[in-house]
Amino acid sequence: METEPAILALAALAQSTRLDVFRLLVRHEPEGLPAGEIAVALAVPQNTMSAHLAVLSRAGLVTARRTGRSIVYRTDLSRFQAVMAFLVNDCCDGRPEICAPLIESISPCCPPKRRRKANVRSHV
Template identity: 75%
Template sequence: MESEQAILALAALAQSTRLDVFRLLAKHEPKGLAAGDIAKALAVPQNTMSSHLAILSRAGLVTARRFSRSIVYRADLRAFQSVVLFMLRDCCDGRPEICGPLIADLTPCCPPAKKKRANAGV
């Protein structure tokens, strides 16, 4: 990832409504949400929301797809991952003593789902 792309992404997320939009869309992966539903959920006028979504889209953090009369937005989690990895790799400069604790703190946030046993309790 280039510095300019990271700057665009970080700048897009440096505004509270856009950060809220990205967080909301990440929670609704993989289906995404229609623009009107995003605006309603965050109590933001639709024309204002349109501007925020355009900025997030230009930054590469969200994708849009037209379905009939609505535009459904999705968080681009791979793009977000690229920004985070860029920051970790660039800032840590390959030094595990710096990056290790950061990565360890991220690990418990998303434990894998436990599989149900087919014959549990039999």
Template identity: 65%
Template structure:
């Protein structure tokens, strides 16, 4: 990922409603949500939601597919992964042991369903 792409994605997420939209879409992967349902769920006017979704789409954080009269939006997990890796690329100056706690903190939220193990230290931060 280029710095310009990372800045575009981070800028798109640097607004409370857009961050809420993206997080909600991540929770609803892989099915996504229709635009109207997103607007209702977050109590945002439809025209405002449309603007937010356009910004997230330009940043390649969401994609959309038309189903009849509705448009279903999905989080682009590939962009999320690329952005996260871009941010962590130089993590700890080549000393992976310094990043162990970060990696361990991510594992519980990404465990397969039914195998979620949350350490006490992670639980206390939530």
């Protein structure tokens, strides 16, 4: 990621309502939420919410799709991942032992699920 897109994304999140919107949408992945539900959940007038969603959309942090009469918004987690990677790309001058706590702190919520092995009994 280049500097300008990172600045655009960080600037979009540097406002309390937009940060709240982004965090709300992260909690509702992968389904997303209609714009009206976002506005109600955060007690923000719909026209104001539309402006905030437009800023987040221009920054590439949310995507929108029309479903009937509603517009459903979702976070673009790959874009957010790119922003995070941009911020820590040169972390600790290549010394992973220093960066490990940082990496661990941003990944505790979603550890990879282990596949259960089928309980197969051997008939000998």
